[in-house]
Amino acid sequence: MSAPPVPSFFASVGAVVQLTALRTLRGRKLRAAALATFVVLLFPAVIALFKEDADAVEIVRGGIDWGFFRLLVFLLPVLFTSGTIGEEVEGRTLHFLMSRPVSRAAVAMGKYIVGAGASLAVLWAGILLLHLVGFATTPAAMIDELGATARAGGAASLLVLTYSGICLLWGALTPGAAGMISVVWLGFFEWFMSLVPSAARFVSMNHFARELGGLERAGLDQWVPDVDLWICAAVVSAVWLAFTSLGVLTVQLSELRYKA
Amino acid sequence: MSATKKKRADDGDDAISGDHASIRAVRLSKWYGKVTAVADISIHIGPGIWGLLGPNGSGKTTFMRLIAGQLKPSVGRLLVCGDTPFGKPEVLRRIGYCPEADTLYDELTGLELVTAMARLSGYTRDAATKRAKDALEEFGLGEAMNRKMGGYSRGMRQRAKLAQAVVHEPDVLILDEPLTGTDPTSRQQILDALRRRATRGAVVLFSTHVLPEIESITDRLLLIARGQLVAQGQMQEIRELLDEHPHHIRVQCDRPRDLASDLLAHEKGIVALHFPAPDLLEVRTWQPEETYQAIAERIVKGGYRCISITSPDATLEALFHYLVERANRGAGTGADAGSGSVRGLQTQSEKSAYQQQLSPGAGSS
Numbered sequence: 001m002s003a004p005p006v007p008s009f010f011a012s013v014g015a016v017v018q019l020t021a022l023r024t025l026r027g028r029k030l031r032a033a034a035l036a037t038f039v040v041l042l043f044p045a046v047i048a049l050f051k052e053d054a055d056a057v058e059i060v061r062g063g064i065d066w067g068f069f070r071l072l073v074f075l076l077p078v079l080f081t082s083g084t085i086g087e088e089v090e091g092r093t094l095h096f097l098m099s100r101p102v103s104r105a106a107v108a109m110g111k112y113i114v115g116a117g118a119s120l121a122v123l124w125a126g127i128l129l130l131h132l133v134g135f136a137t138t139p140a141a142m143i144d145e146l147g148a149t150a151r152a153g154g155a156a157s158l159l160v161l162t163y164s165g166i167c168l169l170w171g172a173l174t175p176g177a178a179g180m181i182s183v184v185w186l187g188f189f190e191w192f193m194s195l196v197p198s199a200a201r202f203v204s205m206n207h208f209a210r211e212l213g214g215l216e217r218a219g220l221d222q223w224v225p226d227v228d229l230w231i232c233a234a235v236v237s238a239v240w241l242a243f244t245s246l247g248v249l250t251v252q253l254s255e256l257r258y259k260a
Numbered sequence: 261m262s263a264t265k266k267k268r269a270d271d272g273d274d275a276i277s278g279d280h281a282s283i284r285a286v287r288l289s290k291w292y293g294k295v296t297a298v299a300d301i302s303i304h305i306g307p308g309i310w311g312l313l314g315p316n317g318s319g320k321t322t323f324m325r326l327i328a329g330q331l332k333p334s335v336g337r338l339l340v341c342g343d344t345p346f347g348k349p350e351v352l353r354r355i356g357y358c359p360e361a362d363t364l365y366d367e368l369t370g371l372e373l374v375t376a377m378a379r380l381s382g383y384t385r386d387a388a389t390k391r392a393k394d395a396l397e398e399f400g401l402g403e404a405m406n407r408k409m410g411g412y413s414r415g416m417r418q419r420a421k422l423a424q425a426v427v428h429e430p431d432v433l434i435l436d437e438p439l440t441g442t443d444p445t446s447r448q449q450i451l452d453a454l455r456r457r458a459t460r461g462a463v464v465l466f467s468t469h470v471l472p473e474i475e476s477i478t479d480r481l482l483l484i485a486r487g488q489l490v491a492q493g494q495m496q497e498i499r500e501l502l503d504e505h506p507h508h509i510r511v512q513c514d515r516p517r518d519l520a521s522d523l524l525a526h527e528k529g530i531v532a533l534h535f536p537a538p539d540l541l542e543v544r545t546w547q548p549e550e551t552y553q554a555i556a557e558r559i560v561k562g563g564y565r566c567i568s569i570t571s572p573d574a575t576l577e578a579l580f581h582y583l584v585e586r587a588n589r590g591a592g593t594g595a596d597a598g599s600g601s602v603r604g605l606q607t608q609s610e611k612s613a614y615q616q617q618l619s620p621g622a623g624s625s
Binding site: 004005006007011012015016018019022023026027091092093095096097098099100101102103104252255 | 372
């Protein structure tokens, strides 16, 4: 027999990324994400293009705040990452990957990279389009605003990576209900808790990312202590790495059985 | 192929130590919560084709998924090519697995799937593509390889699954119901491909619940029922066992109790009589041919109005139940099966004991 040597971890991750990316590109999720982004962009675009005294800078900031930090950063990871393991378990296609000489961690990592990567691609495409809409109405002001948009986009990206890690973990722990549990988790700990007063909102990474992105505080912002930006970045990054590592570890150790 | 490997392939059980192509299970069990899927299986098999036969829900798939490294044993030890398969890429690279479920990545073409699987097995891009094409052509998918699998027929999907299982030339090939949905031509292609690999020294274990499928490719059988390995051996031994198994004959007629009296008065070898319905007579006999003939004669002579004569034993289900009952009585166990032989009811006293066990059922006379 002539079975080749076991591929390296990175080669394995690369092969999983290639396969998963191909499936994602041909699947419905990308189209659904594009549609959601289009809808999010539609409202600010209509105001910017058709309201005479519209302030493009405010519209872009508002669009990033409401459309991206309060909607798409939640929607995209749930769409692309929460089901990435569960769909294969329930669809019984995980056999094909798990019977190969690659570690389960490599499979999880490859799927995370594609899920998070697709979320980031859609997110940045949306942010750039939003900025272009503003640029079309008030070019000079939007050139000055480019730095702020990039900063907000960077913070949203970190948030997307973190939420993708959370979705990966729930996808590994509860393949059959990953989407629902991810939505409940993100809805409560991330969205709701980002609106409460006092230091209780430190539970939410959304709060830290908003600080990092230079956005105004949302909800009841009384008694919320100020935190240095580097601490905000460190906290969100630590949570991102913790959830992602736990998700990968769970896949590595689990049988990921389907219901017979 | 080296002379050693050829010898190993020919010898079958003899060459199954170390890291050679082999499967070894020692008191292997797997349960899901309170449900026992595989119970105390001990086997030791080497190169060649092995049929895993068992009724639906008997534990075949769980047993195969354990071997394929998809599941962890709950208890016991399982070695494939000398090492435990779960989470071990070094072992998994030597295993090819074709799952039973009719699920594929429908958005991909056959070539893309098999190439991706070859890449995951460690081949470079070019080598993977070449191997994928060869594997798909071997299973008759040369023309369809660039079509999306969502449009494949059931048989084509089955062959695509087989192609991905063999693309890396594994030493141990685990095939769960590989012939499902295939037409006679592709069935022959598949069987030829399996024979070629067995000749090269691979262990090919394939499951089915249809006896003739196994008969067409191998005479080496593992019988599994209710999670237990109830027998292991040659097809001939299984056939003999079938002959020893008390046969059921079901007669639907107008006066079943009169017919039963007639039969009891004249016929030997009848173990028990049942009346499952007012117009039904069920006969259990050690001598099926003689009993069939006797029933026919009595029906003609007695002027009975007969609607049907059938045998519920047409499937292997009855044999499995019989073997399980026997295993439960201690006459045959997984360990016994692991010795590589099928042990039927050898003595008259064993037959008598079995007859006694069958007789006291409700409605028997």
